Ligand code: BDR
């Protein structure tokens with residue numbers, strides 16, 4: 001099994017990503033969930049993470065609250081896509097409390113205790129991961145891979161014409177992560193915008209005959225009215241079934257400077273631009289979308 005930490009801002013698609021990871025416990029060992037301010041404020045993302053663990057009967061998975069704002073802005077930009085509380089109006093049992101450790105320390109302690117073995121899966125703004133990298137200079141060299149959802153290398157952003165939401169919210173943290181030296185796998189809008197919950201694909205999920213499945217469908221249906229794309233679950237789907245995806249090697253840089261390009265992910269690809277440059281990122285550009293939905297329904301079918 002692969003050891004992973006999900007760093008997230010649930011968020012409907014974050015919630016589905018967590019559910020997918022927990023439903024694949026034979027392949028993935030979810031060491032903990034760290035939360036960050038993003039789609040909604042930190043107290044909501046943390047409560048929602050607890051709620052998803054409860055929904056799957058996995059209150060044993062530690063939830064660690066992290067940063068309540070981006071590095072440079074005093075408050076973050078929020079998303080309107082996920083409803084006021086973040087789960088598309090679905091109300092879960094959010095009893096339980098986050099663990100005592102801060103997300104940054106949990107990430108550092110866990111990676112350093114398992115050198116080279118932990119895959120970080122950030123699917124929200126990158127504040128926690130950046131702060132962990134800054135606090136522990138040996139961290140980046142000890143991470144197996146950072147497989148993240150964020151950016152848009154070859155298409156427009158979804159928050160500004162240049163920037164995707166997770167990068168736009170905290171571009172400075174994204175810059176720290178991109179330059180840290182850990183191997184990166186990027187799931188930007190290039191691929192995630194194609195992973196659309198069409199009525200046909202939702203119908204397959206609607207056949208799920210368990211409570212967790214029904215809640216997943218309720219969340220996705222509410223969210224799909226604003227954004228029908230399942231961005232964050234792609235990260236987990238790739239860990240489980242990499243053959244469902246295609247990508248390209250690149251040197252990735254983040255534009256964190258103020259102005260119209262703030263939050264843009266700039267990718268050098270191809271011989272002309274990459275000449276003399278060591279690639280730092282594998283950018284995923286294509287997906288078998290029906291395959292991803294088949295994986296979701298296959299895994300969710302086994303839930304209760
Ligand atoms: C990203 O932004 C958030 O709204 C989603 O959860 C996803 O992580 C997509 O741009």
Ligand code: CA
Pocket residue numbers: 008009010011013014038039123124232
């Ligand atoms: Ca997210």
